[in-house]
Amino acid sequence: MSYDAHFRVWRGDADGGDLVDYTVAVNEGEVVLDVIHRLQATEAADLAVRWNCKAGKCGSCSAEINGRPRLMCMTRMSSLDRDATVTVTPMRAFPVLRDLVTDVSFNYQKAREIPAFVPPQGVKPGEYRMRQEDVNRSQEFRKCIECFLCQDTCHVVRDHEENKPAFAGPRFLMRVAELDMHPLDAAAETGVDRKRSAQEEHGLGYCNITKCCTEVCPEHIKITDNALIPLKERAVDRKYDPLVWLGSKIRRRGA
């Protein structure tokens, strides 16, 4: 059953912009991205929007729908009140380029700051053998589609531009956790202490675990409970727990 929906879409660029009202047809089974595409096809041919797979797997169509960070392709119109206006804006934590498209290069910059996986000595590619229970935790984090909705909603950088240099954001702290939990990562042998660097170089202490990253994750990754808090506890092991320090001195054992 088709109906006419009232949309307000942010139009503009870095020099300014405004919310523009549109009335647009909606068909049964459609998602917000379908409606945005219909706008492009009808009355707003120059509306800029970034998208690719339309299946919730590429992480391109991140935006804010009625003020909530979401993927446009995964937000069904049937989940929204059909009598209420649907407001669509670009992500508000990143510099806007045009209309619904933002510059997410902050995230690429942060990605480069995380030391990559260090292959173990004496094990050639193709010879890696790991038990499933040892990689379960990291595999949850590998579901990340890098839509950057968690980065967008995290108030540490969303509400405080000045924190961007010091804080990697939930997605990349999760990357640190993933590598620190990786059974074959040999970073420690090369002098990289991921636990310590999470706090000292990537700003783990800025996270006050208010769980917005987990709330918005379209892959339903438990970012806070399974990555950020375990990482905080690992940093505590290194920096604030004399018992753990003493234990590691007395009895060196590869955990």
Place this chain on the structure above:
Amino acid sequence: MATGTDPRTTAPAPTEAPGGVHHASRAAIPARHLRIDRWWLAPAATAGGLLAFVVYSTWRAFANADYYAAPYVSPFYSPCVAKNCVPMKDGADWGVFGTWWSLSPALLVLIFPLGFRLTCYYYRKAYYRGFWASPPACAVAEPHRKYSGETRFPLILQNVHRYFFYFAVLVAGILTYDAVLGFRDADGAWGHMGLGTLVLLANVALIWAYTLSCHSCRHIVGGRLRNFSKHPVRYRMWGWVSVLNARHMLLAWASLVSVAVADFYVYLVASGAFDDPRFF
């Protein structure tokens, strides 16, 4: 992740000027947020619930009265480590603090559960959102001009959570002992059970569930390991704690309510307002 590719960096370098969602580089939207749901309900309810508990527990902690009705002792007053407690038959009545302490003995003990809950990862979320509006809700701009999170004093002290966890295990053990004493009658004879016994049992079960579901506990029992396959027992325990941990918020509230209910029950019985129904 580091891919080896170097995308163009077109973002302007962060400037000194703060501004959050109103920063010059962001989409020019005057509203602090555009949410139309009742986002304020959760932080308001959280703040209201916590405030109610703070008011109640402050009254009871300072009251220094009506906390023991044999064989039941209020969880607020156990263990008693001062000499000014009412005699508790075989109870956790260890006057190690001596006679100089003249205030309510509850104050000496409540520091530990208070510290445990204050530094708890769930309660931190609850009060950062509910009381400090940092943030009030997801994608709702916070009112603060500066934010340093838990990088500085005093909030860096949140990192001591695991030590409060160790104390919380001791306290839970003592409350378990108190609950077991509920199976004795007022004269100390075993084979008694009243409504108070059930109240104390339910409370201690929820206290244990909350304590063991703690994120620090999850880390200590197994989370800190890199290879679970080398530690099958700890891996199994980590799995159990993880199941509880997924319900940490629920258990935090359930145990908060149960500890207040248990105390209030003892208060009613001790003050003579209510007669403890005896099952056998």
